[in-house]
Amino acid sequence: MRYFLDTEFNGFEGELISLALVPEYGDQDFYVSFPLPADIHPWVAQNVIPNLRFVPPGVDHQLNRLDAARHLEAYLASDPDPLIVADWPDDLAHFCALLVTGPGDMIALDGLRLELLNGVGFSAAANSRVPHNALHDAHALKDFCLNSAI
Structure with missing residues (x-):
């Protein structure tokens, strides 16, 4: 199955x-x-931080990196062939970094595939219900891909 990815990071x-x-x-x-x-x-303080709170109740999990990695491991465990789709290389880089749990160690996966889309015509800032919120931007990317038959 495809999973649409977005991240927010500090500049x-x-x-x-x-x-x-x-x-x-x-x-x-x-x-x-x-x-x-x-x-x-400063840009992140103005555009990202105020939007972090706009997630449904029970969805927001503020965790350390190791706990987040284990949470991700559990989330993907039932999918034998996940495809992670992003429109920006930094999103994939941050995702891949989260897979690593220590020197020579990573979460348990049977494998996964990564896809970097040519995002021409897509703008999370223009299409997201809450721009610069990773969850809402990922939903906007999903909607764009499904509506564009990508």
Whole structure:
């Protein structure tokens, strides 16, 4: 199954703030947020931080990286061939970094595939119900892909 990915992070090459996966079928979204860094990039402080709270009750899980990785492991455990779809390379980089739990160690997966879309015509800022919120942006990416038959 395809899972549409979005992340929010603290500026260029900054720390991961939140990550969301939205499945192509069903309504079991994955969302995790992390403790905020001490120094937040001004653009992130203005555009991302105020929108972190806009997630459904019970969906927001502020966790450390190891707990988030285990949560992700459990989320993907029943899918033998997940396809992670993103429109931006940093989203995939942050996702892949979350798979790693320590030196030489990663979450248990039977494998997965990654797809970087050519996002021409898609803007999370323009299409998301709550721009710069990973969960809402992932839903916007899903809607764009399904409506564009991508």
